Amino acid sequence: xxxxxxxxxxxxxxxxxxxxxxxxxxxxxxxxxxxxxxxxxxxxxxxxxxxxxxxxxxxxxxxxxxxxxxxxxxxxxxxxxxxxxxxxxxxxxxxxxxxxxxxxxxxxxxxxxxxxxxxxxxxxxxxxxxxxxxxxxxxxxxxxxxxxxxxxxxxxxxxxxxxxxxxxxxxxxxxxxxxxxxxxxxxxx
Amino acid sequence: xxxxxxxxxxxxxxxxxxxxxxxxxxxxxxxxxxxxxxxxxxxxxxxxxxxxxxxxxxxxxxxxxxxxxxxxxxxxxxxxxxxxxxxxxxxxxxxxxxxxxxxxxxxxxxxxxxxxxxxxxxxxxxxxxxxxxxxxxxxxxxxxxxxxxxxxxxxxxxxxxxxxxxxxxxxxxxxxxxxxxxxxxxxxxxxxxxxxxxxxxxxxxxxxxxxxxxxxxxxxxxxxxxxxxxxxxxxxxxxxxxxxxxxxxxxxxxxxxxxxxxxxxxxxxxxxxxxxxxxxxxxxxxxxxxxxxxxxxxxxxxxxxxxxxxxxxxxxxxxxxxxxxxxxxxxxxxxxxxxxxxxxxxxxxxxxxxxxxxxxxxxxxxxxxxxxxxxxxxxxxxxxxxxxxxxxxxxxxxxxxxxxxxxxxxxxxxxxxxxxxxxxxxxxxxxxxxxxxxxxxxxxxxxxxxxxxxxxxxxxxxxxxxxxxxxxxxxxxxxxxxxxxxxxxxxxxxxxxxxxxxxxxxxxxxxxxxxxxxxxxxxxxxxxxxxxxxxxxxxxxxxxxxxxxxxxxxxxxxxxxxxxxxxxxxxxxxxxxxxxxxx
Numbered sequence: 001x002x003x004x005x006x007x008x009x010x011x012x013x014x015x016x017x018x019x020x021x022x023x024x025x026x027x028x029x030x031x032x033x034x035x036x037x038x039x040x041x042x043x044x045x046x047x048x049x050x051x052x053x054x055x056x057x058x059x060x061x062x063x064x065x066x067x068x069x070x071x072x073x074x075x076x077x078x079x080x081x082x083x084x085x086x087x088x089x090x091x092x093x094x095x096x097x098x099x100x101x102x103x104x105x106x107x108x109x110x111x112x113x114x115x116x117x118x119x120x121x122x123x124x125x126x127x128x129x130x131x132x133x134x135x136x137x138x139x140x141x142x143x144x145x146x147x148x149x150x151x152x153x154x155x156x157x158x159x160x161x162x163x164x165x166x167x168x169x170x171x172x173x174x175x176x177x178x179x180x181x182x183x184x185x186x187x188x189x
Numbered sequence: 190x191x192x193x194x195x196x197x198x199x200x201x202x203x204x205x206x207x208x209x210x211x212x213x214x215x216x217x218x219x220x221x222x223x224x225x226x227x228x229x230x231x232x233x234x235x236x237x238x239x240x241x242x243x244x245x246x247x248x249x250x251x252x253x254x255x256x257x258x259x260x261x262x263x264x265x266x267x268x269x270x271x272x273x274x275x276x277x278x279x280x281x282x283x284x285x286x287x288x289x290x291x292x293x294x295x296x297x298x299x300x301x302x303x304x305x306x307x308x309x310x311x312x313x314x315x316x317x318x319x320x321x322x323x324x325x326x327x328x329x330x331x332x333x334x335x336x337x338x339x340x341x342x343x344x345x346x347x348x349x350x351x352x353x354x355x356x357x358x359x360x361x362x363x364x365x366x367x368x369x370x371x372x373x374x375x376x377x378x379x380x381x382x383x384x385x386x387x388x389x390x391x392x393x394x395x396x397x398x399x400x401x402x403x404x405x406x407x408x409x410x411x412x413x414x415x416x417x418x419x420x421x422x423x424x425x426x427x428x429x430x431x432x433x434x435x436x437x438x439x440x441x442x443x444x445x446x447x448x449x450x451x452x453x454x455x456x457x458x459x460x461x462x463x464x465x466x467x468x469x470x471x472x473x474x475x476x477x478x479x480x481x482x483x484x485x486x487x488x489x490x491x492x493x494x495x496x497x498x499x500x501x502x503x504x505x506x507x508x509x510x511x512x513x514x515x516x517x518x519x520x521x522x523x524x525x526x527x528x529x530x531x532x533x534x535x536x537x538x539x540x541x542x543x544x545x546x547x548x549x550x551x552x553x554x555x556x557x558x559x560x561x562x563x564x565x566x567x568x569x570x571x572x573x574x575x576x577x578x579x580x581x582x583x584x585x586x587x588x589x590x591x592x593x594x595x596x597x598x599x600x601x602x603x604x605x606x607x608x609x610x611x612x613x614x615x616x617x618x619x620x621x622x623x624x625x626x627x628x629x630x631x632x633x634x635x636x637x638x639x640x641x642x643x644x645x646x647x648x649x650x651x652x653x654x655x656x657x658x659x660x661x662x663x664x665x666x667x668x669x670x671x672x673x674x675x676x677x678x679x680x681x682x683x684x685x686x687x688x689x690x691x692x693x694x695x696x697x698x699x700x701x702x703x704x705x706x707x708x709x710x711x712x713x714x715x716x717x718x719x720x721x722x723x724x725x726x727x728x729x730x731x732x733x734x735x736x737x738x739x740x741x742x743x744x745x746x747x748x749x750x751x752x753x754x755x756x757x758x759x760x761x762x763x764x765x766x767x768x769x770x771x772x
């Protein structure tokens with residue numbers, strides 16, 4: 001009964017939805033910068049340092065309360081990602097579109113993520129952010145989608161957006177789509 | 190609200206659920222550029238953070254087909270800087286030359302007697318090793334004698350006495366010069382300097398103050414004059430000097446210069462020495478020359494020219510030696526701290542890079558062509574990158590997977606090789622006929638076997654009979670039955686070729702034969718290129734003639750062919766020289 005009411009209230013936007021989202025991607029791809037932009041509060045960190053382990057951030061976007069697990073992308077900390085797969089409602093995968101060398105590494109990490117037993121059978125949205133689009137040698141989002149073989153992901157809703165975490169360009173569209181996907185799913189409590 | 194969970198890092202590492210399967214390739218092929226066209230040696234490549242931006246660059250001295258030597262710097266997948274070099278370098282290393290922040294690395298290029306230092310991809314400092322003083326006797330000889338022949342004669346005697354390599358550079362130049370140039374050379378040298386220029390043979394770097402990656406490194410230089418110098422890049426001065434028993438041609442250093450260090454030197458005579466805290470010790474004498482050597486955890490590893498990989502301790506005791514599948518071109522240590530391993534990578538003369546964990550082969554990177562040079566380390570943002578340059582100049586970058594595992598019981602070729610007993614055949618289902626047949630075979634096995642033996646023996650008998658028959662009634666083959674004699678008449682330019690054919694066979698009567706010629710149309714003109722052969726009766730010689738006109742005054746070759754529907758006989762005629770050409 002209570003479940004029915006909570007759904008009803010959610011439908012009318014009375015109750016806040018709360019989602020857990022993990023943010024992954026290789027080091028130096030701009031995850032923490034994106035999070036600090038999304039928080040969009042006054043105390044923006046001017047200097048973003050490489051994350052150690054992970055940071056947890058809370059912010060609200062369109063009546064949805066996000067709990068963001070900003071994971072460290074360093075090789076030695078990437079093994080932590082999978083511990084948060086089980087309880088997450090959505091994944092944001094950040095790609096440095098100017099780092100052509102490590103595109104293959106990012107693809108490898110994505111494959112590991114998709115194959116992980118905690119995620120392989122769940123229909124959770126994945127938002128790909130092709131970051132650093134402002135850099136001159138950056139690849140377009142279409143090229144990255146092709147290189148990653150994203151069209152092969154059939155069981156999960158996904159979308160790729162070219163973004164620039166420095167200016168905030170493209171981020172709004174991305175997070176809007178993501179919030180929509182999260183609201184559609186039966187994920188609120 | 191920000192919470193940093195450093196404590197979560199304390200989780201035991203092995204609890205990863207993702208594990209790489211054994212057959213999987215632990216390397217990611219990140220980049221391959223077949224058009225890079227790079228030519229270099231493993232001593233002339235290095236990886237370093239040159240601009241203090243935490244993005245490690247790839248530095249190499251490209252020999253550029255021997256036309257223009259260039260120092261090239263790669264960033265990511267593209268070339269970011271190119272600097273011309275005047276001479277061919279013998280080694281390139283990247284070190285930190287000072288303790289200033291930000292930590293900008295320098296490129297050290299050793300070439301001839303010079304050590305060139307580049308910072309921010311610009312020339313920064315040039316250091317020249319002081320020339321070596323030579324014997325006073327040489328100076329006297331130069332000052333006293335002005336005639337070239339006499340001088341060369343006396344210098345020759347001197348070189349026999351003290352060795353050619355101990356002579357000064359001008360003397361060496363003079364002796365190697367063409368005799369006609371010597372006088373001019375002597376007259377241009379009014380003031381003789383009895384000094385010999387140093388030539389650096391190899392270079393190594395050694396941390397100076399601490400074991401950290403970003404520490405200032407001292408530069409160790411070995412020269413052709415059997416000396417070892419230690420240069421401090423902070424002041425660009427030589428801070429130590431050692432006399433070696435022989436010329437060092439390969440060296441490897443480990444430790445911290447001001448604390449404790451160890452340098453292993455491979456001499457040109459095959460001896461292996463160690464230098465520990467200014468004390469030179471003999472380790473061992475190698476049976477064959479070392480291609481490269483490295484120190485891992487106080488053990489000396491050498492890859493030798495006799496295709497072996499050896500491991501010694503510092504006192505010269507051999508732990509093990511394994512046979513390499515091919516001649517090694519280079520060997521290097523690939524430290525993998527996250528796996529607590531230090532592998533040894535050996536690139537082989539016929540391709541492939543073999544990775545060894547101690548004496549165990551743990552992985553083979555198959556390559557299409559031999560790898561000429563390679564380097565392992567931090568590249569770009571990636572911790573474990575293997576950069577290799579193949580024989581054709583292809584640049585290949587491989588990155589180690591995060592989940593990579595290496596196993597000591599690796600078997601090369603197991604992935605693509607299927608054991609014979611595991612090959613599955615497409616066997617059709619057993620038919621009714623097959624079942625009946627097999628049943629019958631089982632029931633009447635004795636009869637079937639007897640019958641089989643009987644027919645087998647009778648077949649062998651039949652074969653033997655026909656063989657004997659064939660021996661008795663053997664007919665000469667057609668080719669042997671036909672005899673050909675070719676004669677050339679005349680002095681030229683017009684000559685006659687007579688072909689005499691004779692049928693030796695009694696049974697065969699050849700029909701429809703023709704005689705034709707294979708010749709160079711620029712040399713000869715044959716008036717009747719095809720001659721029909723009449724029906725040839727046994728024993729009678731048939732003579733067929735044609736005229737030949739020489740077109741050029743060159744002796745050539747004409748082939749005479751007897752053909753029916755195939756070539757039956759050929760004869761080659763060496764034509765005589767033609768006496769003249771008719772216009």
